[in-house]
Amino acid sequence: MKKGKVLLGVVVGASLVFGADKVVLKKPPESLKKYYPPKSQKFEFLSNMYSMSTSFYAVNLNINEGKWGKALEWAEKLRDTYLETSKMVPEWKDYFKPKLAEDFVKAVQSKNVDRVIEASKKLGQTCSKCHQDNQIAVKLVFHFPSFDEIKLEDPIEFMEVKTSDYMKKLSNSMKALKVYLTQGDIEMAQEAGTNFVERARGLRAMCSKCHTQKISEEAILGKAYEEALAKIEELLSAEKPNKEEIFKNLTLVGTTCTKCHNVHLIPEMVQEAFAK
Ligand code: HEC
Ligand code: HEC
Ligand code: HEC
Incomplete structure (x- = not known):
């Protein structure tokens, strides 16, 4: 039995994590857009990826169980x-090498485990090469709708x-x-503080433009956020506002901003970089 041996080749093919001392984000090609929202809700490209994987x-599973006929299918x-x-x-x-896919089928036909390992490694490398070059950028661009x-x-x-202008006003106040x-x-x-609190509350209106579940909104703009804003408001209305307490609550609010960021x-930063 050569159990586990074939697995090695398959791992190469489906590997998500790769070692590198540099990660480059290439702008995804125009024609990929067809297979993602808003043009398509079917994720056809990604769906083929799952199918190949x-x-x-x-193939590996069936060979390990000696079912060569199924493996060939x-x-x-x-x-x-x-x-x-x-x-x-x-x-x-050019990332695709059709001959290597054909060789893979022939290797399975030959029922020679070593040949299958060799062929799956070679085919798998074509998967990995493209993933290294493109997968991260594609995820950042196509899995997040634009805030633009x-x-x-x-x-x-x-x-x-626009979101970016709102953010500027919010953070300036x-x-x-x-x-x-x-x-x-x-x-x-007091004036700047009131403006800030109003704008910070106004952020909430943004979430439901994409999220259908309240829980996503609450996960970030939850009770602690509301309370910190109310506290800032209250502290500011005092004749001699307690600076330290205000700063403490501002830090709490800031943590919320960071969470959402x-x-x-x-993803928004990457999308914007490609849009320019
Ligand atoms: C949706 C969750 C979300 C929350 C909550 C949020 N932000 Fe942002 N923020 C964003 C996004 C998205 C961008 C990028 C917008 C763009 O460039 O189109 C951004 C950008 C910014 C920028 C850069 C603006 C620019 O273009 O120069 C600042 C500053 C900022 N946010 C401050 C804040 C502060 C302060 C808070 C909290 C009081 C906050 N944000 C809360 C999502 C969020
Ligand atoms: C020409 C480029 C390219 C080639 C070749 C390629 N892939 Fe992909 N693959 C991608 C991109 C881009 C994504 C990310 C798609 C997305 O997230 O929407 C991806 C995603 C995947 C995923 C999903 C990972 C996840 O959980 O999101 C799997 C599994 C996968 N590929 C398997 C394979 C296999 C197996 C092969 C080879 C037989 C292969 N891919 C060949 C570009 C490629
Ligand atoms: C432009 C669209 C958009 C807006 C606006 C937006 N989100 Fe999101 N958000 C997403 C996407 C896309 C994801 C990734 C998960 C997914 O694919 O559903 C996500 C993920 C999240 C998650 C983690 C997963 C989940 O669904 O709970 C939280 C929490 C979240 N967003 C909170 C917020 C909050 C709070 C706001 C408003 C301040 C907000 N989002 C505004 C698009 C958006």
């Missing part, structure tokens, strides 16, 4: 999907602004609050 594993399915996928994105044609189209009503200036508090300009701090800002 499953077929790859199925899956190998042929893998080859067919591989060929079909090679035509989906013309810009990526999202508009928010600014509660202070009563106008609709937060900075102004900090500056005036530090300088001891209480009236100015950790989830949403990185």
